[in-house]
Amino acid sequence: MNASPSIIVLDASLSGESAGPRADAILSGAPRALAANQYAEPRGEFYCGSWSASPGRWRVSYTEHEFCVILAGRVRIESRDGARLEFGSGDAFVVPAGFEGTWEVLEPCRKWYAVYEPKV
Secondary structure, three states, rough: OOOOOOOOOOOOOOOEEEOOOOOHHEEOOOOEEEEEEEEEEOEEEEEEEEEEEEEEEEEEEEEOOOEEEEEEEEEEEEEOOOEEEEEOOOOEEOOOOOOOOEEEEEEEEEEEEEEEOOOO
């Protein structure tokens, strides 16, 4: 008999591993980001954890759907068509697959993320 799946408790204090952004995507600043992926289902289509970054602005192009909850700091996200939103501690939002624009960390930031990217 197989064991039941266990609850995964996420830990925002984990330091994580380097998580970009790529040098060719940076538009301003010298952002450094860390991600601590804390759960991934076996197919690799869904994963979640914590992310932190220092100030800077870079281009993004999403192939995945990402749910975010800002734990600390402030970010600004701008779409290619110029729509601009700012988020701070306690704010939650979804970045859908296909979104293109910029991500800017205005104040050192930490967030929870949950990503879904179906395998084709």
